[in-house]
Amino acid sequence: MESKKILIIEDEKSISDIVKFNLTKEGFRADTAYDGQEGLDKALAGDFDLILLDVMLPSIDGFEICRKLREQSAVPIIMLTAKEEEVDKVLGLELGADDYITKPFGLRELIARIKANIRRTALTGNGSQNPANARDFSNLTIDMDRYEVRKDGKPLELTLREFELLKYLAEREDKVFSREQLLEDVWGYEYYGDIRTVDVTVRRLREKLEDDAGDPKYIMTKRGVGYYFRRP
Numbered sequence: 556m557e558s559k560k561i562l563i564i565e566d567e568k569s570i571s572d573i574v575k576f577n578l579t580k581e582g583f584r585a586d587t588a589y590d591g592q593e594g595l596d597k598a599l600a601g602d603f604d605l606i607l608l609d610v611m612l613p614s615i616d617g618f619e620i621c622r623k624l625r626e627q628s629a630v631p632i633i634m635l636t637a638k639e640e641e642v643d644k645v646l647g648l649e650l651g652a653d654d655y656i657t658k659p660f661g662l663r664e665l666i667a668r669i670k671a672n673i674r675r676t677a678l679t680g681n682g683s684q685n686p687a688n689a690r691d692f693s694n695l696t697i698d699m700d701r702y703e704v705r706k707d708g709k710p711l712e713l714t715l716r717e718f719e720l721l722k723y724l725a726e727r728e729d730k731v732f733s734r735e736q737l738l739e740d741v742w743g744y745e746y747y748g749d750i751r752t753v754d755v756t757v758r759r760l761r762e763k764l765e766d767d768a769g770d771p772k773y774i775m776t777k778r779g780v781g782y783y784f785r786r787p
């Protein structure tokens with residue numbers, strides 16, 4: 556299999572160098588950009604499997620790059636954040652980043668995240684030729700193979716992560732999962748990650764899925780435990 560190509564957009568050369576070195580050691584190909592505009596140009600021009608994106612960058616910041624990239628590309632993006640405020644912004648804004656990691660980060664953790672995000676893309680990007688495996692849940696249809704969700708026949712625009720969370724819960728109707736369990740099974744982390752990520756994804760999913768996100772009929776909260784899927 557051809558090695559995966561990663562773009563590191565990071566202006567701190569010491570960080571960029573060590574990440575590049577370790578990615579190469581792990582069998583990835585890595586390209587670098589030290590400036591926001593340069594990074595955006597490279598990301599749009601190159602055929603990358605994943606983008607590592609620092610927030611504070613010269614010329615264009617990481618938030619803006621993420622937003623611009625998302626207009627044209629579904630490439631997995633991991634944001635490199637330095638401060639808690641940046642994490643809140645990544646989680647709160649509809650930037651479309653797939654993941655984030657807070658500096659200073661361990662290289663083992665970073666590599667694990669990169670692999671998890673690439674694996675997820677590989678699972679969905681191969682255009683399965685199987686006959687549609689669609690299941691109906693009241694007025695919701697979830698096509699498990701094609702990664703499509705329709706509500707009353709109209710397709711919903713879900714991100715990969717939102718789809719995977721929905722799929723996971725819907726396939727296990729009425730079973731309650733803790734945030735930690737969802738993080739492990741849907742996001743694929745073993746020990747890393749932030750359970751707020753689960754809450755944010757549930758919130759976004761409800762906004763797209765439910766008639767009234769404040770009074771959900773599909774994705775239910777089990778107070779003090781976690782979430783479950785219910786057929787209305």
Ligand code: CA
Nearest residue numbers: 566609611612
């Ligand atoms: Ca920086």
